[in-house]
Amino acid sequence: MNQLSFFKVIILILAISIGSCSKNEDVVTPEEIHWNYEHPDWQTQGFSECAGMIQSPVDIQTSTTIKADLPDLGFNYSAFPIKIIDNGHTLQVNNNGTNSVVYNGKTYAFKQLHFHYHSEHLLDGAASDMELHLVHQDPATGALLVVGYFLKKGVANPLFESILSHWPKQKETEITTTTSIDLTTILPTDKRYYTYIGSLTTPPCTQGITFCILKAPLEVSGAQIDQFKARYDHNARPVQPLNSRLLYEDIL
Template sequence: MNQFSIFKVIVIVLAVSIGSCSKNEDVVTPEVIHWNYEHPEWQTQGFSECAGTIQSPVDIQTTNTIKVDLPNLVFNYSAFPIKIIDNGHTLQVNNNGTNSVTYNGKTYAFKQFHFHYHSEHLLDGVASDMELHLVHQDPASGALLVVGYFLKKGAANPVFESVFSNWPKQKETEVTTTTSINLTTLLPVDKRYYTYIGSLTTPPCSQGVTFFIMKTPLEVSGAQIDQFKAHYDHNARPVQSLNSRLMYEDIL
């Protein structure tokens, strides 16, 4: 890695350390105040941080990205039984504490993954069919790292099939299943990414979240898209202004 790349990585790490969310409940606790996607002006509904200047999602404009050689994301994933919840806003799978991702020497524990229809992030102004967010957290500082994948219509995804077939009948109640999945099978060979500092895309919109949007999309069948859409046909927050933030693109 050249000196310019190292400097950019340091900037990213410092931004995470300064602005990171430090409370586990921001990731996993159900919201006390009701909110919805029909009225996403959440800052007027008691979530003041949603009006911040470091918000997600954003439109990734590839002509404006800073193209550098960045550290690899190292996924430490293994099979685990599905613990699943329909939380009233999306379908979410919680981990049993065994998985993690390592970035730039720091390990973040995998907390949960969930889906959005359509994609929340845009790529040069274009939305994908869906988006997958894998949420990780540094146990020491509480800093959040989210790995996002664009999902495009194509072949059926076996992992998503296992998840959707266990959709709970009752909302806001976690269900433990005997079905195991291994997120390693999701990962593409090309693990390059776009990265920037943003926020949770749902209330309380906590800022200082490091987002990694993978450049290679994952395939999901039309039937699987329709199955999710039947439950949530609009759970994507509108894109937010990038403001003075920088968007980095891993090129090697």
């Protein structure tokens, strides 16, 4: 069995054993239960799955990743008006268009994007300045696919600026704007990635989610990072044990 076939088998086994996931990251917590990043022992606060063996984020150790020719990420993105909410944990943009990603023969509809400061995933033990998650869902099964970006300090990013400039004045109230963003503008030329099976990084920490973390970082300015940090200076879950999971690295 070659590495790619083995990779597919592992995903299938995990998907069957864990079951389909039908909830979106950062919008799934029951309103009556309040959680925070200062006390991330969420399993003691009513979210038992947060103590599971297949949790995210993780430290991506490149010396131990399984190098393989992995399936391409096929991005089908187009411009859509910003629908934005400060949900009390991060700044989130919800989709109201037809954006999607095709991965390993399945189409995942784009649901929302959000940000973390600093990065949740580590790369060889080091955090990046921020992390962006693009959350997608298979309409047929409810399974989630999260495409992640490491954000690093550099030149200002126009898409990030458009999002920051529409930060709602009131938390937990979605606003719709006439400003459109196009996710194709942040797609890197090099679309190789790291991938593994993990969980939501927020309660209820639902397991069985495919993470694809792009290897090419996305530049944002120091001023943009500071603007986000002024609102959320710590909304990154600590890294979780990899346990027996396999972490793959796309090399071709």
